[in-house]
Amino acid sequence: PGDPALDDPGAEYGYRDEIAAVLLSEQDLRAKVRELAVAVAADHDVDTPPLLVCVLKGAVMFLTDFVRAMPIPTELEFMAVTSYGSATTSSGVVRILKDLDRDITGRRIIIVEDIIDSGLTLSWLLKNLASRNPAAIDVVALLRKPEAVKVDVDVRYVGFDLPNEFVVGYGLDYAERYRDLPYVGLLGEHMYR
Ligand code: 5GP
Ligand code: MG
Ligand code: MG
Numbered sequence: 001p002g003d004p005a006l007d008d009p010g011a012e013y014g015y016r017d018e019i020a021a022v023l024l025s026e027q028d029l030r031a032k033v034r035e036l037a038v039a040v041a042a043d044h045d046v047d048t049p050p051l052l053v054c055v056l057k058g059a060v061m062f063l064t065d066f067v068r069a070m071p072i073p074t075e076l077e078f079m080a081v082t083s084y085g086s087a088t089t090s091s092g093v094v095r096i097l098k099d100l101d102r103d104i105t106g107r108r109i110i111i112v113e114d115i116i117d118s119g120l121t122l123s124w125l126l127k128n129l130a131s132r133n134p135a136a137i138d139v140v141a142l143l144r145k146p147e148a149v150k151v152d153v154d155v156r157y158v159g160f161d162l163p164n165e166f167v168v169g170y171g172l173d174y175a176e177r178y179r180d181l182p183y184v185g186l187l188g189e190h191m192y193r
Pocket of ligand 3: 058172173174
């Protein structure tokens with residue numbers, strides 16, 4: 001008589017037999033997001049609110065939890081980019097799908113990212129935003145994979161280092177599915193092979 005949620009963690013969200021395991025539970029995520037929010041806020045000034053740039057769509061769950069845990073005011077912007085590649089890898093050739101709505105000259109920017117894998121997308125984004133003359137740019141990423149250490153991107157705040165496996169949930173998708181899961185899980189291999 002096992003707990004069905006443990007036997008099949010996707011089942012209660014309508015993804016029957018699709019999620020192999022929970023890697024980071026809702027509790028794990030909540031605690032880490034609070035920790036990151038406090039750490040980032042400590043490096044910023046209440047009087048000059050940082051401008052958070054959320055990279056759509058994967059970072060949206062992280063962003064909304066993160067800003068609500070921040071003990072200082074923040075302002076929000078959204079950017080959507082796409083990186084050509086297969087469904088599970090990126091190429092570094094990036095295209096802007098939705099740009100920022102305002103000028104960021106002189107602002108302190110915090111890029112809010114879901115996951116850094118090869119680091120190619122982020123290094124492109126850092127260059128792109130730096131060319132707009134902000135006062136500073138920092139990066140907060142919820143997740144990072146081992147490959148990311150190979151590229152020279154300065155990520156000041158990282159939530160969790162992950163093994164080199166494809167994860168979904170808490171904003172992260174596979175073919176636009178699974179973003180709605182409240183945890184980060186491992187997609188069953190039979191789902192993409
Ligand atoms: P990078 O350019 O660093 O290789 O990849 C960045 C983007 O690829 C992430 O923002 C994310 O959208 C996607 N990505 C990388 N690894 C994973 C993963 O394990 N799961 C999912 N769902 N997306 C990933
Ligand atoms: Mg991303
Ligand atoms: Mg994706």
